[in-house]
Amino acid sequence: MNIKRTTLALATLAALAFGAATPAKTFRWSFQGDLQALDPYALNETFSLGFLGNVYEGLVMRDKDLKLVPALATSWKATSPTTWRFTLRQGVEFQNGDTFNADDVLFSFERVRKQGSDLPTKLASVKSVKRIDDYTVEFTTSAPNPILASDISDWYIMDKEWAEANGAVDPVDVRKGVENYATRHANGTGPFMVKSREADVKTVLVPNPNWWGKPRHNITKAVFTPIKSPATRVAALLSGELDMAYPIPLQDAPRLDRAPGVSLLAGPEARTIFLGMDQMRDELLESSVKGKNPFKDRRVREAFYRGIDIQAIRKKVMRSASIPSALMVAPQINGFDPKLNKRPGYDPKRARKLLAEAGYPKGFEVGMDCPNNRYVNDERICQAVVGMLAKIGVKVKLLAQPKSKYFSKVLKYDTSFYLLGWTPSTFDSHNALSNLMVCLDKKSSKGKFNLGGYCNPRVDALTTKIQSEVDQAKRQAMISEAFKLVQDDWGYIPLHQQPLSWGKKDSVELAQRPDNVFDLRYVHVK
């Protein structure tokens, strides 16, 4: 490290001596995992798409507060309930010099829906894309979709000529077992280019000199290293080898506070953590109650809600970094209603009374599923919940597992009581309603992540209407009504908005997006 610094200092002096102007600003950062591939359609995952958002761009993008702003499209408007017209930006070049125009948009639309792509759902509402002229395209949706622009904010546009010349016209299909040029090479329109890539080792980005925008950052080289072990990642940040590292385990927060020159950014994430209950079976899979399902009685659900002391969880488990929530979506999500975000208070006495009224004066036993490496302090939250429910007479048998085992169990709907987290990928409430709160239909994938089968037909009816309502005010009213129905049913127990946890050097300025995406555009190295 010292030798690198000395060499860098000498090089800078030499450059200055020869009249060169800009000093080199290398930015080094690390995350717990790596990209799977450089192909932007390979995996629908926040980290991969966020990283590639520095190299590739879509028609629209999100700024540091998650607001939708123009990217490759300068403006867009609905020309009819089922058509959207996008005006494309002119004078944009891909990193290899090819011009960006409507043909690339059409090509990308075809490619993202081919087998092997993991992002077809982002364009699921779009029936066709028509080329009006070189710089205008028209999307036709099968039904009115008022949030089309939100759906496509991380669908990146690829270069038709480059893909055809390099055999990357189809995304990699794991079934065929053949590698693809786009897996290890990138050609986007974004502010950075991939200089080198070694999977699981290091990826180096350099600024794109032909980018259409004006850079706000001052990076000359960005080096990304995935470091799986949280201890090593924190050590690398503390020793000065990294400028930024995430996620930082919450228990290391005091260490970062004490260490000079580094600090912890713990802003809210647009992810809501909640508890769900099996309300569809006639008898729970994992419970001491035989012949009936206690969770089908709303008094039992309310008792569980009231038995959880969310402020204690916030202070003791989350080190005051979480934001308790009464809604299943965070404030950054379109459709969030602050009037509905008042949490019914912690009341263990009332909880015991409700359980007795429902016929369980001595409580009962139930099994709980929890991941232990997916959400911030997930296992500790579950353990706190177990302790709190014990106080109202419910004995919870906790099964905390790594996420690969946890998801493989609960996605088979093999659970009675579980903890889950959700960020709507479109940052719009409809995504949360349709994935978590509509009645589960295994054949059509409706309510796919409604693992407990909560079902209220009125919520379903509202969700269908919300999907195609173009009047914003009417749409918000329906969203609020749907959320209130779920709350009145005690259908779920929302817990909190979890905190992000990024560690950074004090000499670096950056923006922390609530979706945990790290955008190099805002980085300033002093």
Place this chain on the structure above:
Amino acid sequence: MLAFIIRRIVQSVAVMLTVALVAFVLFNYVGDPINNMVGQDTSISDRAKLKHDLGLDDPVYVQFARFAWRAAHGEFGISYKHLRPVSKLIEERLPATLELSFMAGLFALVVGVPMGVYTGIHRDGWLSKVFLTISLIGISLPTFLIGILLILFFAVILGWLPSFGRGEVVHIGAWSTGFLTVSGWRALILPSITLGLFQMTLIMRLVRS
């Protein structure tokens, strides 16, 4: 003599197959690979289709037979995670693995043998007692803990050595070596000690006795 060699070869193949079978079966119980390959928006029917197309809903012994047959032909297929051929991935990581193992082994020998000789000759000297205490630590502490302690002490507190990575590597043909750069050597020190410590203490005690 020939019979002996043939018997040994057959035994090795049997051991390899058994180990492969156990590892393979274990992986069936660590979760659903499909879930790691697709995002949260992928529909249930698409997941089921992918599972079927990849042959992951066949019985375990069918999957293992398919895997073993292909592996015997050197076809390791494509990585679900990286979407690249597994053989290429192994090839890329081989230089780092081999260099590190070599250095760890060298450390164990070069430090273990002289220490063993010294403690053998001066059985009651105070330096011998120090070496024996170190060997006790090397045997009792788990490797991952030694690694973390070394990182904490030498990288974070003292800042003398890097806490991760290989340093700058030089590519010679298909091989990437860390032996030709100063940062490469510095990056090898702590990992080699971590890996070689256990071996070193064993060698030392053996040589001593």
